Amino acid sequence: MEAKPRPTSGTPTAADRGRDRISRIREGVMAAILEHRLLPGTKLGEDEIGEIYGVSRTLVRTALLKLAHEGIVSIEKNRGAFVSRPSTDDAREVFEARRLIEPTIVDHAIDAMSPARLDRLHRHIDGEREAERRGDARALIRLSGEFHRLVAEMSGHSVYLGFLQELIARSSLIILLYRRHDTPPCGTGHHAEIVMAIRDLDKARARALMIGHLVDIEAELFLKDVVPDDRRLADVLEA
Numbered sequence: 001m002e003a004k005p006r007p008t009s010g011t012p013t014a015a016d017r018g019r020d021r022i023s024r025i026r027e028g029v030m031a032a033i034l035e036h037r038l039l040p041g042t043k044l045g046e047d048e049i050g051e052i053y054g055v056s057r058t059l060v061r062t063a064l065l066k067l068a069h070e071g072i073v074s075i076e077k078n079r080g081a082f083v084s085r086p087s088t089d090d091a092r093e094v095f096e097a098r099r100l101i102e103p104t105i106v107d108h109a110i111d112a113m114s115p116a117r118l119d120r121l122h123r124h125i126d127g128e129r130e131a132e133r134r135g136d137a138r139a140l141i142r143l144s145g146e147f148h149r150l151v152a153e154m155s156g157h158s159v160y161l162g163f164l165q166e167l168i169a170r171s172s173l174i175i176l177l178y179r180r181h182d183t184p185p186c187g188t189g190h191h192a193e194i195v196m197a198i199r200d201l202d203k204a205r206a207r208a209l210m211i212g213h214l215v216d217i218e219a220e221l222f223l224k225d226v227v228p229d230d231r232r233l234a235d236v237l238e239a
């Protein structure tokens with residue numbers, strides 16, 4: 001016999017719809033940052049975002065506050081919200097935190113590995129190689145971050161996953177500001193090697209490869225100025 005639906009399921013309440021809209025804005029801004037469509041220092045006008053997503057300023061403000069709490073947006077008194085410009089100290093802290101948690105994440109992912117999950121990882125690597133072959137830099141940047149998120153999802157550790165999603169978004173801003181070359185931050189080769197270590201259930205190798213990979217990404221960074229561009233939000237955000 002099928003379970004009766006709980007009385008709370010069914011028609012979404014106004015609060016549910018509000019939460020959905022807030023997460024749509026948050027995810028839209030995150031995706032634009034991960035694909036380097038939104039640059040550090042870009043003004044995030046409440047009215048403009050409200051228009052793009054067809055929501056009230058109150059909801060936009062809530063979404064921006066959430067992003068500010070995650071270090072992705074900075075809110076300046078009387079000036080409004082901007083995409084954060086992480087400092088070089090922030091950059092060091094973010095990569096130090098990643099070096100600390102990602103080896104443990106990969107450990108947990110190996111514990112939870114299954115043929116279906118391994119297949120998903122292989123398909124992800126194929127996607128990265130395909131984007132590389134097409135010369136699709138934007139897709140490659142997005143997929144690079146997604147690889148790390150995917151491994152965290154497979155770890156089944158929701159606290160680490162939450163931390164890492166924030167760290168990946170902040171890394172994306174850091175890489176935009178401080179990378180030395182225009183090449184994508186994560187080489188496909190590194191990710192493929194990590195997947196092979198996961199396949200072999202070799203925790204020591206997977207951990208070492210992950211740490212080495214993060215050290216390499218950080219080593220590619222240096223301080224440079226990024227001139228804020230003047231694109232309209234409507235050109236970079238997709239509702």
Ligand SMILES: [Zn+2]
Binds near residue numbers: 144147148187
């Ligand atoms: Zn990577």
